[in-house]
Amino acid sequence: MLGRTDRIAVIAGYVATPHLSRSLVTLVEQFEENGYVVVVVLASATPDRPIWPEGRTAPSLIVTKPNVGYDFGSWATALHLYPHIAEARHVILCNDSLLGPFASLAPMIHDFENSWSDVWGATDTTEFTPHLQSYLLGFTGGVLRHPAVLSFWRHIRDIADKDAIVVRYEIGLSRLLEREGFVSVPWFRSEDIVPEGGNPTTIGGSRLLEAGFPFVKRILMDNPDVFPDCARARHVVALQYSQDVDQWR
DSSP: OOOOEEEEEEEEESSSBBBBBHHHHHHHHHHTTTEEEEEEEEEESSSSSOOOTSOOOSSSSEEEEOOOOOHHHHHHHHHHHOGGGGSSEEEEESOOOEOOOOOOOOHHHHHHHTTTTEEEEEEEESSSSEEEEETTTEEEGGGGSSSHHHHHHHOOOOOHHHHHHHHIIIIIOOOOOHHHOOEEEEEOOOGTTTTTTTTTTTTTTTHHHHHHHHEEEHHHHTTTTTOOOOHHHHHHHHHHHHHGGGGGG
16 A cells, blocks of 8 residues: 655556566665655566565555556556545656666755746756656646646546657646646756757757766667767766666666
8 A cells, every 4th residue: 555645756667577677676766765655657568576676675566557558657547546646745757768867866856846846857858849858757736636637647548659649748748737827847957958959868868967867868878870979978877977877777
């Protein structure tokens, strides 16, 4: 059971095997160390239960589900199963598209919890249209209880096309929050990282790392031919954090 608490992190993940990545395990531990109750929702391609590494801290709750719905489907599942999550003072929704964290999450948590905004995000982007990127979002003061926001999560549907998900749910959520009068701010502003229209987590991955972001996007590392910043980001992880990024997969 998930008890009532003021600080909850819901992590949406995907597993092809029962063995979990170093990134996911460390992410859970860092949230726990910073006072968050953690719910992990795993979309699984295997019928076997996930194996938590021996000697490592397991999350407060693990939910497994069929591999449909992507991240928004996993977050919606958690909010449906445990509706009192929406009542918490600080709620973070994130996914496992990140490698890391390579350092403590304390600075990130401090920025989120001391923000004057209603909704916080790790980064924003002007790609397509200005909006917070959905891989790491924070909600304060019961925003998730707002009727329009509750309706948004209740009407999440399984969509196979990732670009359609970005438009309908990532951008759609930002538009909904703006329409309802909520104030949203990013931890790292895209204008400080990349040119207009750029995605800070891909073409600006190395600059985000240098600015203090303790993660790098998995898609950046997986596609060196598509994203020239991959080599630089790999170098920054080694130089700044003394880590081999490949060991975090």
